[in-house]
Amino acid sequence: MSGAVPVIEVRELKKYFPLPRRYPAQAAARVHAVDGVSFAIGRGETLSLVGESGCGKSTVGRTILGLTRPTAGEVRLDGVRIDNLPAGRLRPLRRRMQVVFQDPFSSLNPRLSVREILAEPIANFTLARTRGELAERIAGLLEKVRLPADAAGRFPHEFSGGQRQRIGIARALATEPEVIICDEAVSALDVSVKAQIVNLLSDLQDELGLSLLFITHDLAIVEHLTHRVAVMYLGRIVEAADRRSLFARAWHPYTQALLSAVPVPDPAARRRRTILKGDVPSPVNLPTGCRFHTRCPHAFARCRSEEPELRPVGDAQWVACHLDARPGG
Amino acid sequence: MSEITLPEEAEALPEILPAPASHGRIVGLALRHPGIAIGGALIAVMTFLAIAAPWLGTVDPEALDPANMLIGPSAGHWFGTDMLGRDIYSRVLYGARVSLVVGFAVAALSSVGGMAIGLVSGFIRPLDPVLMRIMDGVMAIPAILLAIALMALTQGSVGNVIIAITVSQIPQVARLVRGMVLGLREQPFVEAAIAAGTRTPRLIWRHIVPNTLAPVIVQATYVCASAMIIEAILDFIGAGTPPVVPSWGNIMAEGRALWQVKPFIVFIPAIFLSVTVLAVNLLGDGMRDALDPRQGGRRA
Numbered sequence: 001m002s003g004a005v006p007v008i009e010v011r012e013l014k015k016y017f018p019l020p021r022r023y024p025a026q027a028a029a030r031v032h033a034v035d036g037v038s039f040a041i042g043r044g045e046t047l048s049l050v051g052e053s054g055c056g057k058s059t060v061g062r063t064i065l066g067l068t069r070p071t072a073g074e075v076r077l078d079g080v081r082i083d084n085l086p087a088g089r090l091r092p093l094r095r096r097m098q099v100v101f102q103d104p105f106s107s108l109n110p111r112l113s114v115r116e117i118l119a120e121p122i123a124n125f126t127l128a129r130t131r132g133e134l135a136e137r138i139a140g141l142l143e144k145v146r147l148p149a150d151a152a153g154r155f156p157h158e159f160s161g162g163q164r165q166r167i168g169i170a171r172a173l174a175t176e177p178e179v180i181i182c183d184e185a186v187s188a189l190d191v192s193v194k195a196q197i198v199n200l201l202s203d204l205q206d207e208l209g210l211s212l213l214f215i216t217h218d219l220a221i222v223e224h225l226t227h228r229v230a231v232m233y234l235g236r237i238v239e240a241a242d243r244r245s246l247f248a249r250a251w252h253p254y255t256q257a258l259l260s261a262v263p264v265p266d267p268a269a270r271r272r273r274t275i276l277k278g279d280v281p282s283p284v285n286l287p288t289g290c291r292f293h294t295r296c297p298h299a300f301a302r303c304r305s306e307e308p309e310l311r312p313v314g315d316a317q318w319v320a321c322h323l324d325a326r327p328g329g
Numbered sequence: 330m331s332e333i334t335l336p337e338e339a340e341a342l343p344e345i346l347p348a349p350a351s352h353g354r355i356v357g358l359a360l361r362h363p364g365i366a367i368g369g370a371l372i373a374v375m376t377f378l379a380i381a382a383p384w385l386g387t388v389d390p391e392a393l394d395p396a397n398m399l400i401g402p403s404a405g406h407w408f409g410t411d412m413l414g415r416d417i418y419s420r421v422l423y424g425a426r427v428s429l430v431v432g433f434a435v436a437a438l439s440s441v442g443g444m445a446i447g448l449v450s451g452f453i454r455p456l457d458p459v460l461m462r463i464m465d466g467v468m469a470i471p472a473i474l475l476a477i478a479l480m481a482l483t484q485g486s487v488g489n490v491i492i493a494i495t496v497s498q499i500p501q502v503a504r505l506v507r508g509m510v511l512g513l514r515e516q517p518f519v520e521a522a523i524a525a526g527t528r529t530p531r532l533i534w535r536h537i538v539p540n541t542l543a544p545v546i547v548q549a550t551y552v553c554a555s556a557m558i559i560e561a562i563l564d565f566i567g568a569g570t571p572p573v574v575p576s577w578g579n580i581m582a583e584g585r586a587l588w589q590v591k592p593f594i595v596f597i598p599a600i601f602l603s604v605t606v607l608a609v610n611l612l613g614d615g616m617r618d619a620l621d622p623r624q625g626g627r628r629a
Binding site: 062065067092095097098103112116125171174 | 516518522527539
């Protein structure tokens with residue numbers, strides 16, 4: 001992004017989870033969940049972090065939120081480093097970044113009414129001084145996510161999945177954040193409801209100037225709301241680009257495979273499908289060289305020995321791949 | 330830029346389910362879970378007998394009347410008299426006080442104690458292995474033996490019996506709570522609360538504790554039942570309350586030598602104990618079913 005300080009900046013983020021040893025002399029094994037990820041999100045911008053389950057994309061989100069500490073690397077909020085702050089110093093900054101989770105059922109406390117759920121973040125940062133002000137704010141939040149005002153007195157189990165997700169979004173908006181991290185926020189919803197929530201998020205972004213980090217495995221959803229896309233595979237970003245460039249010309253074979261897996265609502269359309277063989281290798285024992293070479297249809301000798309770095313391949317596109325002029329797709 | 334067009338907010342208004350009728354839900358609960366109704370009713374009767382004992386035609390349960398010893402059940406002595414001439418009806422009714430007080434007190438104390446240990450264990454990770462190994466150690470000793478050993482250190486009184494049994498029951502609750510805390514900490518609503526700036530004390534009080542209560546209440550009923558049995562055993566073997574105290578275990582202990590000639594001395598308190606323990610267990614089973622969210626009776 002140009003000159004301005006990004007709202008969220010992640011530099012060389014690493015998160016390894018140690019595995020328990022079965023016997024004392026066993027060599028320490030670690031899950032390389034996130035292994036050197038860097039990106040930045042500008043104000044009012046949407047970045048989508050795409051990848052299949054287990055690639056570390058949710059861990060990136062949790063690390064930014066300070067729910068887990070990174071093994072190495074930096075997280076900056078508006079230029080200020082936050083990954084190494086003690087809990088007490090981080091707390092006031094939490095107001096500026098919020099989260100919406102995937103599961104609309106487990107993301108709301110079943111024993112609290114919607115009013116209590118929404119009042120909590122407001123009370124945590126004393127954003128309302130009087131009871132009247134609090135009620136006003138809650139009513140405003142419900143209106144923003146287009147839920148009826150009488151929803152406040154009800155409990156989460158009285159709502160449908162889509163409505164619960166609206167409550168989750170209202171809770172995230174309660175602290176007036178600058179960034180919302182949507183961790184698979186629409187993945188558990190029906191297609192029609194999914195579209196409504198995506199539209200809602202997009203409208204809220206326009207209205208409030210929010211920055212969004214959209215973590216998902218679904219490229220089809222990304223196409224409708226994102227500005228930029230970063231594709232993750234086994235803890236690393238393999239391709240990053242603005243939306244138009246990526247959907248016009250994907251460079252990395254993994255991105256090509258993901259794109260070819262997006263269903264097209266036209267039975268007459270025949271496309272060249274790139275079907276990947278095999279499974280994702282274990283993040284405990286990573287492959288040598290390029291992480292993707294075990295499944296890549298174009299892999300050659302260099303891929304097995306040397307790990308490719310992200311390099312620019314256009315105005316707004318970076319790819320980590322040794323293949324040169326082989327865009328395909 | 331969102332080009333997806335759909336009936337905008339079609340699901341917003343009408344889909345909210347009607348709020349479940351709140352009136353008469355205790356009746357509905359009892360009909361759906363007969364264990365709660367039957368167990369609850371029996372416990373209510375026992376509690377009434379215990380509280381109202383002085384006004385239910387009883388005499389002093391400790392008064393000796395050697396002239397009228399070992400009388401069988403009759404109009405003057407409904408449940409007969411023991412070998413010292415004490416009225417068994419009066420002793421059984423006053424004995425209900427001991428059993429119920431011990432059962433309820435142990436259930437309440439071990440729930441609170443187990444909850445506290447479980448929460449500390451689940452939230453302060455360095456203390457977890459230490460606390461859990463202590464709990465394992467306590468659990469390794471059979472509850473009755475542990476209670477007997479603890480009673481051997483002090484003098485027999487209802488208070489000491491309660492403490493001894495509580496110590497043996499706390500680990501069960503502590504383990505239960507710890508397990509639930511560890512699970513709840515991973516729940517998205519807890520992480521969302523942390524991300525929303527909720528401090529740890531409030532987090533525990535609003536998000537963790539309320540979601541552990543239902544299983545703890547169910548566990549408390551089982552603890553209550555075991556406590557009543559252990560209390561009776563302690564009294565029966567002479568390790569519990571002093572023999573003058575009218576308790577079901579003490580009455581049975583006194584009748585033991587004569588049970589072939591005067592079986593009613595043992596059987597009557599035994600029946601009261603069995604019925605009370607059965608009632609508590611029925612209530613516990615009923616509540617376990619009613620509070621299990623997978624069975625649809627949630628938050629009834």
